[in-house]
Amino acid sequence: MKTDESELGAVRSRSQGEPQHGTVALPHAGRFFEVRFESIGGLGAHAAGQVLATAAVIRMGLNGAHFSSYGSEKKGSLVRSFVRLGPTDRPIRTSAPVETPDAIVVFHAALLRNPATLAGLLKDGTFIYNAPPGPVPVELAALPRTARVIRVDALGIALQENSRPNAVLLGTLAGAFPFLDSDQILEALSEEFAGRHPEAVASNERAFRRGATDFEKLEGVGRAEGDLPVARTEPAWGYETQPVGGIIPEPGNMMWNDLSASRTGWLPVLDREKCIHCGLCDLVCPDYCLTWGDGEDGGKFERELMGVDYRYCKGCLRCVESCPTGALTKETETAGLADRLRVPLFPDLIP
Ligand code: SF4
Numbered sequence: 529m530k531t532d533e534s535e536l537g538a539v540r541s542r543s544q545g546e547p548q549h550g551t552v553a554l555p556h557a558g559r560f561f562e563v564r565f566e567s568i569g570g571l572g573a574h575a576a577g578q579v580l581a582t583a584a585v586i587r588m589g590l591n592g593a594h595f596s597s598y599g600s601e602k603k604g605s606l607v608r609s610f611v612r613l614g615p616t617d618r619p620i621r622t623s624a625p626v627e628t629p630d631a632i633v634v635f636h637a638a639l640l641r642n643p644a645t646l647a648g649l650l651k652d653g654t655f656i657y658n659a660p661p662g663p664v665p666v667e668l669a670a671l672p673r674t675a676r677v678i679r680v681d682a683l684g685i686a687l688q689e690n691s692r693p694n695a696v697l698l699g700t701l702a703g704a705f706p707f708l709d710s711d712q713i714l715e716a717l718s719e720e721f722a723g724r725h726p727e728a729v730a731s732n733e734r735a736f737r738r739g740a741t742d743f744e745k746l747e748g749v750g751r752a753e754g755d756l757p758v759a760r761t762e763p764a765w766g767y768e769t770q771p772v773g774g775i776i777p778e779p780g781n782m783m784w785n786d787l788s789a790s791r792t793g794w795l796p797v798l799d800r801e802k803c804i805h806c807g808l809c810d811l812v813c814p815d816y817c818l819t820w821g822d823g824e825d826g827g828k829f830e831r832e833l834m835g836v837d838y839r840y841c842k843g844c845l846r847c848v849e850s851c852p853t854g855a856l857t858k859e860t861e862t863a864g865l866a867d868r869l870r871v872p873l874f875p876d877l878i879p
């Protein structure tokens with residue numbers, strides 16, 4: 529993992545030379561207000577953190593710091609973006625990752641499967657996640673009982689408003705914490721896009737404003753008592769604890785790879801009634817996700833397409849584009865859909 533602190537420097541230096549538009553009081557006098565955006569590459573978490581910190585420092589009269597940590601810097605890899613806000617008389621002298629956040633904002637529901645996504649949330653913290661209405665994922669029972677849990681259909685709103693989920697989620701964060709001045713964050717968001725994408729300013733504003741109001745507060749979700757523990761980063765097996773001879777607990781090969789967190793909201797869904805088993809989808813799929821089986825005895829096809837193993841599918845939709853019969857369609861990924869429709873490629877190993 530590497531960190532990018534360039535934005536931190538940028539935000540701080542701008543705060544010294546430009547007028548501040550006002551000051552606001554933070555919710556807790558004795559500590560920084562800390563936010564952790566949990567995301568994957570391509571969803572705009574880094575930009576969201578940058579906009580929030582810029583608005584806080586330049587427009588709200590706060591001290592602020594922001595940086596992001598990346599995996600391999602490619603679309604679909606894990607991204608965490610950290611924002612710390614403090615009063616003007618308290619300098620922020622740390623750029624360590626936010627481990628005990630007041631708010632966690634999750635850009636993609638697939639990240640809920642990773643316990644590290646929830647780690648460190650304070651018992652009076654706020655957990656915001658992007659998902660359409662529906663059953664609450666069981667993983668969220670691990671949240672503190674006293675934490676606030678908020679769900680917003682950021683992808684759905686972004687699609688309707690021709691915007692992106694990060695604009696919606698920033699709006700939800702501002703709606704959940706009224707001390708964050710929505711108008712000032714929106715100004716900072718518009719400035720971010722005014723030069724490069726002026727056509728996006730109006731759609732981002734609509735998405736942001738809907739994010740600030742069109743969210744659900746979920747009751748009775750968390751079961752844990754107190755603050756959540758901080759994520760442990762040390763490996764389960766180390767120099768002193770590994771069995772004699774050493775082991776590789778998670779071999780990094782194609783079979784064990786799980787690309788499901790790489791999807792940005794869409795899945796290819798197969799209608800077998802329309803499929804002519806031509807194999808074009810298989811030819812274009814970069815990740816060998818399509819599961820084939822023997823055709824019926826005496827049937828027309830020797831091999832038939834059975835479905836998709838979504839464990840390996842990153843949602844690029846090349847298969848949908850190449851399908852000549854419309855048997856594969858692009859569908860919004862809702863909670864549990866991939867698990868329900870998945871046809872395993874290696875059922876004996878990864879059922
Ligand atoms: S391209 Fe379409 S019709 Fe051909 S095998 Fe794939 S899903 Fe079936």
Ligand code: SF4
Pocket residue numbers: 795796812813814815816817818836840841842843844845846847848
């Ligand atoms: S969307 Fe289709 S082509 Fe792309 S990875 Fe998934 S199955 Fe393969």
